[in-house]
Amino acid sequence: MPGYRPEPDRDSRAWWERVARREFAVQECDACGTLRFPPRAFCAACRTEGWRWREVAPEGEVESWIVSRQPFVPGLRDPYLVVMVRLKAVPGGLVYGNWRAERPPEAGERVRGVFTQVDEELIVLDWMPESCIAIRSGENSPAD
Amino acid sequence: MPKRLLEFSDHTAIAGVGYTPFTKDSGVSTLTLACRAVLAALEDAGLAPDDVDGLATHRVGDSAPPTLVGPALGLADLSWHLDQFGGGSVSHAVVGQAALAVAAGLAETVVCYRAINARSEFRMGGTGRGLPASFEVQYQAPYGYVAPAQQFAMYARAHMLRYGTRAEHLGALAVTQRANAAKNPRALMRTPITLDDYLASRWIAEPFRLLDCCLETDGACAVVVTTAERARSLRRPPVLVSAAAWGGGTSHLSCDDPTVTAAAALAPRLYAQAGLGPGDVDVAELYDCFTYSVIVQLEDYGFCPKGEGGPYVASGATALDGALPVNTHGGFLSEGYVHGINHIAEAVSQLRGEAGDRQVPGAEVALSTAQPGYVLPATSALILRRA
Numbered sequence: 001m002p003g004y005r006p007e008p009d010r011d012s013r014a015w016w017e018r019v020a021r022r023e024f025a026v027q028e029c030d031a032c033g034t035l036r037f038p039p040r041a042f043c044a045a046c047r048t049e050g051w052r053w054r055e056v057a058p059e060g061e062v063e064s065w066i067v068s069r070q071p072f073v074p075g076l077r078d079p080y081l082v083v084m085v086r087l088k089a090v091p092g093g094l095v096y097g098n099w100r101a102e103r104p105p106e107a108g109e110r111v112r113g114v115f116t117q118v119d120e121e122l123i124v125l126d127w128m129p130e131s132c133i134a135i136r137s138g139e140n141s142p143a144d
Numbered sequence: 145m146p147k148r149l150l151e152f153s154d155h156t157a158i159a160g161v162g163y164t165p166f167t168k169d170s171g172v173s174t175l176t177l178a179c180r181a182v183l184a185a186l187e188d189a190g191l192a193p194d195d196v197d198g199l200a201t202h203r204v205g206d207s208a209p210p211t212l213v214g215p216a217l218g219l220a221d222l223s224w225h226l227d228q229f230g231g232g233s234v235s236h237a238v239v240g241q242a243a244l245a246v247a248a249g250l251a252e253t254v255v256c257y258r259a260i261n262a263r264s265e266f267r268m269g270g271t272g273r274g275l276p277a278s279f280e281v282q283y284q285a286p287y288g289y290v291a292p293a294q295q296f297a298m299y300a301r302a303h304m305l306r307y308g309t310r311a312e313h314l315g316a317l318a319v320t321q322r323a324n325a326a327k328n329p330r331a332l333m334r335t336p337i338t339l340d341d342y343l344a345s346r347w348i349a350e351p352f353r354l355l356d357c358c359l360e361t362d363g364a365c366a367v368v369v370t371t372a373e374r375a376r377s378l379r380r381p382p383v384l385v386s387a388a389a390w391g392g393g394t395s396h397l398s399c400d401d402p403t404v405t406a407a408a409a410l411a412p413r414l415y416a417q418a419g420l421g422p423g424d425v426d427v428a429e430l431y432d433c434f435t436y437s438v439i440v441q442l443e444d445y446g447f448c449p450k451g452e453g454g455p456y457v458a459s460g461a462t463a464l465d466g467a468l469p470v471n472t473h474g475g476f477l478s479e480g481y482v483h484g485i486n487h488i489a490e491a492v493s494q495l496r497g498e499a500g501d502r503q504v505p506g507a508e509v510a511l512s513t514a515q516p517g518y519v520l521p522a523t524s525a526l527i528l529r530r531a
């Protein structure tokens with residue numbers, strides 16, 4: 001098994017279904033227009049419930065990264081690089097993903113999301129330099 | 145000034161501390177560890193189990209709650225108890241809430257404990273347990289990003305990128321705390337290390353090496369909280385609870401600046417409650433799940449300017465003979481990992497003047513802190529004072 005699988009909840013299930021269709025969406029508040037992630041019923045800015053999905057470009061900037069070198073997760077082959085990305089669309093929003101480039105990230109560099117087909121059932125959002133072309137999506141494949 | 149219903153500052157005290165030995169395999173249940181530490185703390189205070197009317201702990205589904213420990217020690221009718229969900233960010237909240245309960249008269253003698261088999265049974269972010277039951281884990285686990293070592297390494301690199309904090313700064317902290325542990329008979333790791341040892345230790349999650357990470361420990365620690373008045377009549381020199389404060393924190397998924405922790409907002413409330421400032425603190429026992437968490441707290445609790453925590457440690461300021469001795473017991477990095485309560489107990493030892501070879505001469509005021517608000521958006525801290 002290739003590491004852990006996401007366990008969607010009632011707020012996030014529809015978001016994961018969109019990811020499975022290679023869509024990146026965030027919530028837009030009906031009342032005040034604030035964009036938010038992760039999916040939740042309430043807008044933290046105006047404390048109301050009404051919202052709609054808003055598809056946005058998966059873009060952001062590199063805030064930090066690690067190179068994991070300890071077998072924390074059964075089935076994942078280390079080392080692997082996890083990047084923390086500040087989302088362009090969502091103020092204060094941070095997301096994570098594996099890094100899909102041959103070189104390491106740089107502080108503050110602009111990145112874009114790339115959807116990785118982990119296996120037949122699971123697609124996740126990873127990150128790569130804005131200027132690069134996707135090179136491969138086989139990183140973190142199951143260990144033997 | 146707001147009208148206050150309750151006089152709190154210095155009205156309660158820690159009257160006793162107790163430990164089990166720290167090991168890598170206790171061979172017993174967390175319930176057994178908890179009972180041993182509770183009884184040891186009562187013995188230290190010169191109290192009997194029947195004096196206890198309150199019990200409190202924190203845990204993440206990995207230990208014995210008051211509803212087990214009470215009956216196991218024959219305490220049939222506790223007038224106050226607390227089973228706080230949470231990790232290191234709430235360790236000091238537990239003792240703070242016990243002090244509030246005592247100050248309010250809901251209980252007179254509360255024992256706060258933490259019992260943990262963090263090596264032999266439930267390893268944080270490691271083997272022996274499933275993923276934490278956290279809403280946010282679904283957005284991280286698929287990337288192999290699950291362990292505290294990974295999460296704090298992520299924040300540490302953000303600090304390094306922003307302020308130029310270096311491996312040598314993190315290493316200086318590990319070396320300093322090990323030197324303290326060498327003077328602590330309770331410590332699991334007492335062999336001194338050098339900066340070269342630190343730099344040569346294996347990678348865990350870059351930028352963290354093995355020696356950036358706390359120990360995984362089996363053990364328990366407890367403290368007895370009672371009224372200041374009662375503590376004065378007991379066996380040991382009382383240590384007053386001058387301030388207890390709570391704070392927020394950052395979410396994994398929403399945070400404007402991951403290099404500033406919730407401690408920065410909590411610190412002014414804490415100091416104001418005690419009527420003093422960072423310059424008055426004689427010794428600091430700061431939550432050190434990883435080297436970085438101490439460095440960021442030195443900044444956010446006001447001991448050095450923002451971004452200068454690394455150079456501050458490298459200057460020797462946090463050594464036993466420095467301006468601000470930090471983690472005099474060796475901390476989680478070298479004494480053992482008992483999820484915050486052992487930091488409070490060490491502060492008590494220092495303020496009693498009973499810390500032996502590692503005693504900070506004349507220590508009168510101690511700051512002890514919980515995890516500063518990463519991962520679980522919460523934090524807490526105490527200021528303790530010699531009576």
Ligand SMILES: [Zn+2]
Pocket residue numbers: 029030031032033034043044045046047048
């Ligand atoms: Zn809104």
